[in-house]
Amino acid sequence: MSTAGPGDAVETPHDTDQRPATVLVRYFASARAAAGVETEVVRVPPSASVADVIGHLRTAHPDRLPRILDAASFLLDGIAVRDLTRPVSDGAELDVLPPFAGG
Template identity: 70%
Template sequence: MTIVVRYFAAARAAAGLEEEKVHLPDGATVADAVAELRRRHPEGLPRILDAVSYLLDGIAVRDQGRLLTDGAELDVLPPFAGG
């Protein structure tokens, strides 16, 4: 399956791109996708991934064991300051 990962703010800067397509095996989870992102961007992104939130097709991810589907969008959102 192929998903689209979109990066925002500090995650975008650490990954060096706004979005990318990630190929994963069928049955992959959000945790599997995160592991692949760590592998692809070992320099600055792993530190950011320790503090981010994720949206899967626009819905907040609370359980990284959630299954992905082909064509899903995974948004990587670093903590935001402000109020």
């Protein structure tokens, strides 16, 4: 029979990989104006999706940003996001691209 002593490390289920994921959000054009910042770091649960990050942004910037997020496109690590349930990983970059006018 073995027992853990005072100096022994004991791993518990909540000790493994439960740290929040850090996502760098970059805003462009009107999204930047609505958020009031060019970039920000968002911390989300390790199992978070793009939709979870967007939900956080809506809460953090409730005045003008939600309307822009409704029409925006998103890039996750440089790749267009079509499925907002796509998971984000620690260290990911999420670009918020509002609709652009042009021809």
